[in-house]
Amino acid sequence: MSIVLYDLCGRDAERRFSPHCWKVRMSLAHKGLDFETRATPFTEIPKIGGGFSPTVPVIDDGGKLRRDSFDIALYLEDAYPDGPTLFAGEGGKAAARFVESWVQSTLGPVMMGLIVKDIHDQLGDADQAYFRQTREKRLGRTLEEAQAGREGRVDTFRSALQPLRMMLGHQPFIGGQQPLFCDYIVFGSLQWARVISPLKLLADDDPVALWFERCLDLHGGIGRAAVAA
Amino acid sequence: MSIVLYDLCGRDAERRFSPHCWKVRMSLAHKGLDFETRATPFTEIPKIGGGFSPTVPVIDDGGKLRRDSFDIALYLEDAYPDGPTLFAGEGGKAAARFVESWVQSTLGPVMMGLIVKDIHDQLGDADQAYFRQTREKRLGRTLEEAQAGREGRVDTFRSALQPLRMMLGHQPFIGGQQPLFCDYIVFGSLQWARVISPLKLLADDDPVALWFERCLDLHGGIGRAAVAA
Structure with a gap:
């Protein structure tokens, strides 16, 4: 099952501009993981996981929600040790x-x-x-x-x-x-x-x-x- | 044999003020290595190893001279892998x-x-x-x-x-x-x-x-x- 990345978007749902979401998107790709993004306007963030986080990025990895770009990167490094490292030590x-x-x-x-x-x-x-x-x-x-x-x-x-x-x-x-x-x-x-x-x-x-x-x-x-x- | 650190000094030979020499001094101590410092005024630097380096720090490790604080730290990490790491990866x-x-x-x-x-x-x-x-x-x-x-x-x-x-x-x-x-x-x-x-x-x-x-x-x-x- 793909990881879902809740990704900030503009009026055009394809305009993905959040610097913090980009950190996660690049990290998911770096790890070679299957993922899909879900376009999320600012005012829809409170609906993710019933108010899980005031900000994106949020990822849903098989039902486990994670938030905060740095914490997500640490999570990916731990959860997917076989992919290329995000930190090199x-x-x-x-x-x-x-x-x-x-x-x-x-x-x-x-x-x-x-x-x-x-x-x-x-x-x-x-x-x-x-x-x-x-x-x-x-x-x-x-x-x-x-x-x-x-x-x-x-x-x-x-x-x-x-x-x-x-x-x-x-x-x-x-x-x-x-x-x-x-x-x-x-x-x-x-x-x-x-x-x-x-x-x-x-x-x-x-x-x-x-x-x-x-x-x-x-x-x-x-x-x-x-x-x- | 102790490593020798050529260490910049002031009029008072005990005043050791070089930021770059301090990086090396702390690194030698971090690695748990025996070392001694040699007080070196600016105008005595050209005499080290017959003009080995225009600047200090310079270290002499059993006859091997090394210069530049970052390069010395890399050298110490490689040469003394059993001491505590200076870089952690x-x-x-x-x-x-x-x-x-x-x-x-x-x-x-x-x-x-x-x-x-x-x-x-x-x-x-x-x-x-x-x-x-x-x-x-x-x-x-x-x-x-x-x-x-x-x-x-x-x-x-x-x-x-x-x-x-x-x-x-x-x-x-x-x-x-x-x-x-x-x-x-x-x-x-x-x-x-x-x-x-x-x-x-x-x-x-x-x-x-x-x-x-x-x-x-x-x-x-x-x-x-x-x-x-």
């Missing part, structure tokens, strides 16, 4: 938390100000109302204000990627010679933007852009095949 | 490169502007001349100019540590439940400042400060025992 598992914290604290806030209105515009009506209310409260201003003047902040975003750019001088993936979950953590954020926004975030010759292109090609190109902006 | 090895790049690109430049004149002042005469010439060329201004107004930049430094701070909400070390080389990469930078400068960099209740205190206690407290500012 305990050190990789621990360091992936650092990569996650780096993305959340440095990339996330900058990116939100670059694409938050674009996200809104791709949502269905009920989700638009939910998204505007919750995000404007969190941001302390309107979505339009948050995204205004974004062109002037693209360089801030590019600068924030400098640790990754420098690392790519040593190796092709954060996981080393091959991608690991830590790559999918960062990939998820860039794919979030790619799927939802026409804004050009990276220069074509940026080593980070080249790494992202490599990630888009992984696992039969599931990242590249996604409906994008 | 290939994933940890790869991710340590990311941690290194994060420190170099985000913490290093900020810290230089906080302590560069203090470093100079702790060096011997010949090293002071060398250090001023090379660093002023690199910085494009005098050491005094680079460090001026540093109190106003402490908050920038603290903000730059946010990824580590956030990660510490999940686990006590970057390596997970136990420290690994990736911890020593960051520790080296904070110990650099502790040994060379009286500037208070962290609030006492900062989770990063608490992590640093844990690191100072490791391996018999070799970090805490060091001559400090």
Whole structure:
């Protein structure tokens, strides 16, 4: 039986933009597991498993529900030890938390100000109302204000990627010679933007852009095949 | 026979401030290896092994010289597989490169502007001349100019540590439940400042400060025992 991934979607059910769901989707593919996705608008999340989780991703693995992208990756590593590893050992598992914290604290806030209105515009009506209310409260201003003047902040975003750019001088993936979950953590954020926004975030010759292109090609190109902006 | 670590020193030969040498010192202790340090001023580095390396750390392991802190850690992991691991697997090895790049690109430049004149002042005469010439060329201004107004930049430094701070909400070390080389990469930078400068960099209740205190206690407290500012 396939694993089911409840996957955030836009007005177009095929637009799958959640960075956290992408981490899981790539992880499922990495492990070579059969899975199907279930398009889930924000306002339908409470119906999953009778209110199992306030957020997606959620997976249903033969009746067992799991939530939170990092916890799901840990679960997959334990439950499917015969598939390719997502962490390559305990050190990789621990360091992936650092990569996650780096993305959340440095990339996330900058990116939100670059694409938050674009996200809104791709949502269905009920989700638009939910998204505007919750995000404007969190941001302390309107979505339009948050995204205004974004062109002037693209360089801030590019600068924030400098640790990754420098690392790519040593190796092709954060996981080393091959991608690991830590790559999918960062990939998820860039794919979030790619799927939802026409804004050009990276220069074509940026080593980070080249790494992202490599990630888009992984696992039969599931990242590249996604409906994008 | 003990491994010899050529270790950067100040005017006081017991003041060992190099962040990169501290990474190696902690790694040697972590592996449980016998080692001795050899106090090495900047201007004596070219004499090691007849010009073996332009920088320290350098180690001499029974006549085999090795240089570069990361390469030395990889060497120790391979050469001494029976000691506690420094990486806990290939994933940890790869991710340590990311941690290194994060420190170099985000913490290093900020810290230089906080302590560069203090470093100079702790060096011997010949090293002071060398250090001023090379660093002023690199910085494009005098050491005094680079460090001026540093109190106003402490908050920038603290903000730059946010990824580590956030990660510490999940686990006590970057390596997970136990420290690994990736911890020593960051520790080296904070110990650099502790040994060379009286500037208070962290609030006492900062989770990063608490992590640093844990690191100072490791391996018999070799970090805490060091001559400090």
